[in-house]
Amino acid sequence: MSATQVDPLANWQVPERYEVRRLIGYGSSGMVAEAFDHQRQEVVAIKRVKRVFGDLGDCKRLLREVAILSRLDHPNVVRLLDIPVPKDFKKFDELYLVLEMAESDLRKLCRCSVFLSELHVKTIVFNLLSGLQYVHSKGVMHRDLKPANCLVFQDCRVKICDFGLARTLSTLPIDSSAAGEKEKRGGDATARCHCAEGPRKQTDIETEKGQPLAGSRIPRRRRLSEHVATRWYRAPELILLQADYSTAIDIWSVGCVFAELLGMIEEHKHGHHDRQPLFPGTSCFPLSPQSSTTADGVHAEDDKEQLNMIFSLLGTPKEGETGHLDKNESLIYVSMFEKREAQSLNSRFPATSPEGLDLLQKMLTFAPSKRINAGEALLHPFFSNVRKTPQRHEHTRGRRGNEVLLPFDDDAKMDEGTLRLWFLREISRFHPEVRRCQVPKKIPPQTTTKETTQSSCCFRLGADGGDMSKSVGA
Numbered sequence: 352m353s354a355t356q357v358d359p360l361a362n363w364q365v366p367e368r369y370e371v372r373r374l375i376g377y378g379s380s381g382m383v384a385e386a387f388d389h390q391r392q393e394v395v396a397i398k399r400v401k402r403v404f405g406d407l408g409d410c411k412r413l414l415r416e417v418a419i420l421s422r423l424d425h426p427n428v429v430r431l432l433d434i435p436v437p438k439d440f441k442k443f444d445e446l447y448l449v450l451e452m453a454e455s456d457l458r459k460l461c462r463c464s465v466f467l468s469e470l471h472v473k474t475i476v477f478n479l480l481s482g483l484q485y486v487h488s489k490g491v492m493h494r495d496l497k498p499a500n501c502l503v504f505q506d507c508r509v510k511i512c513d514f515g516l517a518r519t520l521s522t523l524p525i526d527s528s529a530a531g532e533k534e535k536r537g538g539d540a541t542a543r544c545h546c547a548e549g550p551r552k553q554t555d556i557e558t559e560k561g562q563p564l565a566g567s568r569i570p571r572r573r574r575l576s577e578h579v580a581t582r583w584y585r586a587p588e589l590i591l592l593q594a595d596y597s598t599a600i601d602i603w604s605v606g607c608v609f610a611e612l613l614g615m616i617e618e619h620k621h622g623h624h625d626r627q628p629l630f631p632g633t634s635c636f637p638l639s640p641q642s643s644t645t646a647d648g649v650h651a652e653d654d655k656e657q658l659n660m661i662f663s664l665l666g667t668p669k670e671g672e673t674g675h676l677d678k679n680e681s682l683i684y685v686s687m688f689e690k691r692e693a694q695s696l697n698s699r700f701p702a703t704s705p706e707g708l709d710l711l712q713k714m715l716t717f718a719p720s721k722r723i724n725a726g727e728a729l730l731h732p733f734f735s736n737v738r739k740t741p742q743r744h745e746h747t748r749g750r751r752g753n754e755v756l757l758p759f760d761d762d763a764k765m766d767e768g769t770l771r772l773w774f775l776r777e778i779s780r781f782h783p784e785v786r787r788c789q790v791p792k793k794i795p796p797q798t799t800t801k802e803t804t805q806s807s808c809c810f811r812l813g814a815d816g817g818d819m820s821k822s823v824g825a
Contacts, residue, residue: 359377380409391432398448404770407764410770411765414774415517415518416515418773419514420514423489425481425486426482427479427511428485429450431449432451434447454505455502456502461614468616470737475507479605482509488754492520492597492601495581496605497581519757583607591676591678595677597719603715607629610699610711610715611628618702630660630661631660632655632657632659634657658688668717672721710723
């Protein structure tokens with residue numbers, strides 16, 4: 352490093368147990384570094400979030416994410432291992448989140464020059480669904496599942512990450528004793544990983560042991576926000592701005608990821624430069640019933656409009672499949688599209704087994720009430736040769752009445768002082784000594800600005816062992 356360059360890790364203030372080694376990613380929300388945890392004797396990822404209170408909306412989302420993830424514990428969800436205690440309770444404006452390290456993610460895997468067998472695909476999707484079934488059983492919707500948010504290992508293990516848009520479906524009245532509750536800690540998804548060594552050409556096959564249980568759709572208990580999901584993986588009910596959506600939105604996203612992985616099977620003759628999402632739309636046309644004539648023209652001309660792409664493959668909804676649309680504007684919008692029949696998925700993925708195509712069809716069903724859920728999907732015949740001997744244990748069971756309950760009012764606006772208090776309470780779950788310290792009761796807001804930086808990360812991936820530069824958000 353030259354004398355004019357500044358070491359981005361020079362002023363990281365983490366406990367001595369963590370040996371920060373190198374920067375592996377950065378973005379608008381912070382930086383991620385690889386570190387060695389001398390206490391655990393393992394490599395971890397540490398995310399540094401600066402100017403935590405610069406934007407109270409972003410701050411609330413971070414608090415929600417930390418609170419959710421510290422209450423999850425499953426082998427297919429990335430674990431949040433630690434939140435180091437800040438030095439000054441009254442003035443701290445940055446946090447460090449210590450996370451499990453992973454080898455890569457599905458976005459990087461899809462872009463590297465390797466092929467998968469159907470056995471690889473079904474093992475990856477089975478593990479992804481195992482994690483999702485657990486998340487749903489805990490009363491949590493992820494709301495942003497996509498390849499970049501699915502970390503993957505050489506043995507086909509998968510860990511769901513990035514719960515920044517997740518929401519719980521249950522609430523808990525504020526209770527001063529909530530911070531002292533003992534619950535199991537688990538993953539975060541805010542970190543990205545560094546792949547130091549590319550995977551072998553043939554990936555090892557391992558599946559999680561245990562009996563997957565048929566999950567149930569969890570009813571909505573509050574009005575949910577419309578700011579969810581990356582466009583390409585967004586369920587139709589979200590595109591149509593339905594307020595009363597359910598965990599079925601995550602299943603649609605998994606279906607899109609599943610299809611993308613099927614494109615990596617060599618017989619489908621898609622080189623890594625040709626691979627793309629199932630529905631790579633460039634726009635989601637806004638609902639505008641007042642200008643239906645103009646909107647209709649756009650539908651006819653724009654083949655890359657998101658719903659248009661969905662209908663081109665799956666067909667327009669038939670009579671009886673739009674009953675869940677509770678807005679007249681949504682019904683008008685759907686009626687503007689030219690009627691068409693569904694294409695055969697077999698023509699799109701000819702090397703896929705009939706069972707695989709059947710599961711994909713059930714995931715990509717327009718009506719959310721008819722869409723398969725995670726528990727049902729795990730029992731699908733497609734996974735018959737990756738399911739192991741049933742063994743019941745905590746990681747594969749979603750116990751009734753054991754939903755994640757946030758200790759704060761998730762719908763209320765919070766000022767900086769209140770947010771600071773709740774962060775300290777979440778930190779005390781990892782460091783009980785914080786509860787014995789004097790914490791501030793009211794802090795005047797500080798003037799900060801929101802940091803935005805270009806995201807970038809370089810890693811090695813692929814059977815050829817070549818370097819490929821990819822951008823990942825931190």
